Amino acid sequence: MRALFVTWAEPTHLLSLVPLAWACQAAGHEVRIAAPPPCAAAVTRSGLTAVPVGRDVAVDQIRNRADLVPWRSPGRWPEGWAARPELLDAGQRAVLAALADKQFAVARAMGAELVAFARHWRPDVVVHDTLAYAGTVAAAAVGVPAYGHTWGSATVMRVENEDLGARPLPGHTRLFTDLDVEPRDGPTAWFDPCPPALRLPDPGPPRHRVGVRYIPCNGRGVVPRWVVEERSRPRVCVTAGVSAAKTGPGAPPDLLTGAAHALAGRGLEVVLAVDAAQAGRLAGLPDRVRVAAGVPMSELLPTCAAVVHHGGSGTGLTAAAAGVPQLVLPRIPVTAEIGERLRNAGAGLLPPPERQADPAVIGEAVEALLDDPRHAQAAARLSAAMRRVPSPAERVAVLEAAASATPAEPGRAAAA
Template sequence: MRVLFTVYPNSLAHLYPVVPLAWALQSAGHEVRIAAHHSSAELITKTGLTPVLLGDPDQPPVRLTDDCAPPHHQDIVNRYADVMGLSPEGREHWIVFYQWLMQPTSDYVRLDRSEAEDLIEFARVWKPDLISWDATIPAAAVAAKVCGAAHTRLLIGHDMFGWSLDRLAENESALKAAGLDPNPLATLIRPLAAKYGYEVDDELLVGQWSIETMLEGLRLPTSTKKLPMRHVPYVDPEPFPKWLYERPEATRCECCGRKNRRRVALSLGESTRRFIKGDWDRAPKIIKALGELDDLEIVATLDKAQLADVEEIPPNVKVIDWVNLPHLLPTCSALIHHGGIGTYSSAVAHKVPQLVCDVEGVSLLMRLVEDGDVNKTGTYRLGWEFDEREEGAPDAATAHWELPAKKVESTVVSDFVISTGAGVRLDHRATTVEEIRDLVWSVATNPCYRHAAAALHDDWLAMPSPSDVIPDLEKLVVQHRR
């Protein structure tokens, strides 16, 4: 069969989770293509898969233009949450969906850009049997309607879309009474669907089913149909450096003479370093604490933006802009990370205990600030990323958005890791340098964390692999393809 994947452009966090399933299908004899904006051509080609390029090659992705969609204002976000009577935890899920995810979703259903039209036209001509779509690319569901393909969402994280749509449906009457749109996602998609003669239904919003890659205890409860599949970490192939397959240089214990040096990885993510200068106040404090642990070799995968406020790199800290975590983690006793799903999953796959950076008690709500320094650490400007546009580029709204000092998934990930015993939360705002030092040492050396990480790895192995789900996908395609 022919399978078409869609991914959000220029994002490794959205591309890499797709690759193992795409390769499993291709290795089983199916034809596979990956559709994304022209700017993603090199990223997709490096995976060994075939890109289908969308949009005008002379135009940047929508998010790097001055007319990209801004986040919803904090007042309307909170008003929805109040009308729906959401719990504090539910409110945070709603914020991720409505303020964080709706803005990139809006990029690729626009009628004044050609990406959606190019995707639909390719599907009409190529006639895929199955379209697997990123939750932020609902134009793919319209394409499936047009060409008659079966279609599924491939969930690369928590299903904030399914969860939020369930809450909206439960509170439809109250939302209407309050003068609020009872389904803003449907409203967003409706103009594109109408252009091709379709009404918005549940399939256009959440697919005919969804491939669920989260472990049982980490999933959000939703009414959508799910096909479980193991999240297999993928990174682009790179030469394997010698220092990665040799153990860290060893020291000897004065008591017994045994070698006891351990390696710890520090990775604070790929996404935010593209548009946040510095790393809030996190990297300087963590690196200072790690410098006091002479018996640990630290490998910090940080770039110059993340290191902007770090005054000194200690002798035991090795800084590398980028290193493949599946290469690094097998030699590590612990991983300190930002709470991203991809990084968490790599630790699970390699049985590595985790310290998840998460600032407790801080909402994920972005706040619009009309004045102040737009280059302030922890802020986001529309249409602008480091290394993509010059720092002097005009800010479309002459305003900036203050971001919380944490990854959007960090709290649910840290809660889950703690519940399994496979790691701890590292709240850099609430702990001292000395407390961080002791926490890292404990996770890296206490066998209880290592045993719990191994048990979590067993749960991961019990999920079907990408190759295992292919027969199920083939049956679902027969059932749903027109």
């Protein structure tokens, strides 16, 4: 089987695809990762083969356009909005329309070269990031199944459709027709690493989800000796993930510094997990707060009694897989979703927006996570449930079955 994976325009989205891509390759199949040029290096660092397609469309500039400011600004949208878009007001719906327009711009930048590569390489199946709409176009162009792959958000948010429903927006249809490809309304199904306990239902007609076990993939890193040494105090990790650079470039992340000060002096070992750029911007931290730059979260979090973070799916699901209770301090609407679901499952806490910057609230919430055994018990149950979901290695069979069920076109059979 030839499996073509398609990632979105930022390297962080690639990481959710890597376990399944490696599982395909380990099973003996041919794998290629099509990516916008800025992401190609991240693909090769993962040990997979990159195929740069399209051009850099300056995603940062698109993200910072005026009609998307509310998406990257503090605040909360109605709980469960991604599954119940009728809860949104006119302004919030306008933001979703702008998000769709942004994704269409990325897909247009990739589309022509991706379709050309697919017609040359003739894959048997396409797996694409759920936002990489060009992947469905490429699959349609060569007549093979397409599978979306989410990155662990609680629901499949279909911003390419009207009101997150079933009817594609004109911009989505044009991605196909502009390349003389018969339109599809989306992938055949989605691989979903979000555990069932944290999922929301899809807002539109039900789509087939293929649960796949979340495997933490944090990229390369080194595990320092102190990570595995015995500890005399509970260890609490504080991280803002890569989202800190998106929401506040050039400034120390407020989440990191605020939480560090809030937890200092409470008898804890506080570890700030950051990248090298974030570490260079941190100053004036309390004594006995450790800065850990580039330590893989999959190695650090299992040694922690709790984690404080921004609500990113990578951090949230890595902590859930490790069975660690979580305090979520979302600064933008989209990252509140995991916090709400963790709170409802008992495995985390989510302060009200107006109180999450209060040091006393942060300190008391972390102490509650540590002192109330119900949070640790709920986190352990969530971790156990995640381990029961079929692994990426087991889910390769889904792609094999889809590929074998598709009649081979003469060109694809010759290429194989």
